[in-house]
Amino acid sequence: MPNQFTLTLPSERSALSPTIASISLPALAHNLGEVQRLLPPQCEILAVVKADGYGHGGLMVAETLSRLGIRRFGVTTVQEGVALREHGIRESILVMGGVFPFQLSELIQYTLIPVLHDEDTAQGLAEALRGRVPPYPVHIKIDTGMRRLGLPPEKTLSFVQSPLFNGRLQLEGLMTHLADADNPDPDFTLAQIKQFQAVADQLRSAGIPIPLLHVANTAGILFHPETHLGLVRPGIMLYGHTPTGVKPHTARLQPAMRLFTKVIQVRSVGVGDRLSYQGAFRTTRASRIAVLPIGYAHGYSRRLSDKGMVLVRNCRVPIVGNICMDMMLIDVTDLPQVQPGDEAVLMGKQGSEEISAQDLAGWQDSIPYEVLCSIGPRVHRIYEPLP
Ligand SMILES: Cc1ncc(COP(=O)(O)O)c(C=O)c1O
Incomplete structure (x- = not known):
């Protein structure tokens, strides 16, 4: 069924604003093509559109990528997921930044998929799901080195073996996040990948199916082909940039x-x-x-x-x-x-x-991510449409 988008291009109002961010949707499409070129054909893409699509307008970015065949989106918050749904995005939306108990009913109402990092949230979700069938898809994040959100690897098996996963919750994906994958020294990243694979093997040996394994952000996609598993999660490269701009790579990206x-x-x-x-x-x-x-x-x-x-x-x-x-x-x-x-x-x-965003980042001792997603709502966005 086609998407029912509710927002129109705002370009007709751009004449009122002198200060404009123009966003090239053909560049976005080109960059998506570059992501696809680097991946094996069976590898799926979850497009990261959090933080208003890294400042590019998350709704327009998601709408465009949906038209280009992307079937999974990643956001940080429940509100970001709700905004995508209300805009007409019908694809899978993964909420990667954690869910508080007071957000669970909206999460379910808008069929957003949570990333679980702890047992309490899993328990709370199962209770909020009481009486609903079929089992609700969830992803589990394990902490292999970021030391931010994530289950300790050694607790993953017992977590997934809990009765919650035998009825209310269904494991759709197992993920981790790379902390330093653009470092010319690959050792830390390789250790993260090894630990992740060990947990995945442990679950499989215990007879637990894991439909999707995912690890790679942009740096993983560019520099670590071993992270091209069932799914990858590109963010900044879709917008035409690399994390730090220092490490050579083969993607021909166009800043959007x-x-x-x-x-x-x-x-x-x-x-x-x-x-x-x-x-x-x-x-x-x-x-x-x-x-x-x-x-x-x-x-x-x-x-x-x-x-x-x-x-x-x-x-x-x-x-x-x-x-x-x-x-x-x-x-x-x-x-x-x-x-x-x-x-x-x-x-x-x-x-x-x-x-470049990299120039701006360098002058202020920051990174292109901060440069892009700082550009606020006062700046009018206009979009160059796809051909
Ligand atoms: C969990 C997760 N996956 C993927 C990404 C995308 O990262 P990048 O923009 O470096 O591709 C992010 C962004 O920080 C993230 O938090």
Whole structure:
């Protein structure tokens, strides 16, 4: 049955906003193709669309990937899963970030699949399911090194042998999460994989079927083919980026998001003028300063004050002074032709220049994930449709 989507492309309102994240759905499709190219044909893909699709608009991303044949989605919270269902996503939705007792009824109502990390949640879910048939699918996460959520490996067998799995709950998947899979030294990851496989073998020897085994995030997909099991969970590579950008790989990814705005004012200032809050930047020459209507309330980090670069008229120019909540200043002294209305690119290409999510991450001692998912609701999203 086709999906019944309730949200339309918001692009007709984009003319009202100068500050825009344009998202290329063809790039998303291309990146999905790259994931598929790296995997054996029988390996399924669960697309990770948490955190509003890493800032790209989770509903639009999931809708697009669903049209492209993706049958499983991963989110962190029950609310994210509910939002996908209400949008019309009918595929399997895995809630990977844990479920509190007060969320169980919504989880069931919206047929979201939980990842279980402890016995209390399993017990609570079984009680909430009382009187329902057939058994409810669940995944179990084991902690092989992340030290975040997950059952201790040695407790997995007894957990799955509990009577709960003999009626109300049905084990659909066994998973773990890799903590350091883009490290050039593979030892930690290999130890995680080994421990995971040992638990899977133990369960199978005890006669417990495990329909889906899954381990791989983007770094697993790119750097550890041994993690290409029944299912993989790509996130950041679908959006066109790699975790740290340091380790070479063979995927030809296309960044899906471009972030841009327009110059709102250009002003001249003298030598020794102090700019923006705290007067943190002092000019050393008579300067032309352009004002951009984007600041930290849009999700452009204040840590980029005096560090970040912006593209205007196909040139890189520096951000000067402290970034404000709603605005920032850039030094365009060397570009006398810059005028109000000119496009300024914060992330993406302009002419032959490009500022990548990795550049932005490097300037603020962060990672591309944080750069992407920080871009907030104040930034208008527009979508380049699939052909
Ligand atoms: C459990 C789980 N699986 C998969 C992913 C996707 O990771 P990546 O974006 O590195 O592909 C994440 C994201 O952090 C995650 O938490």
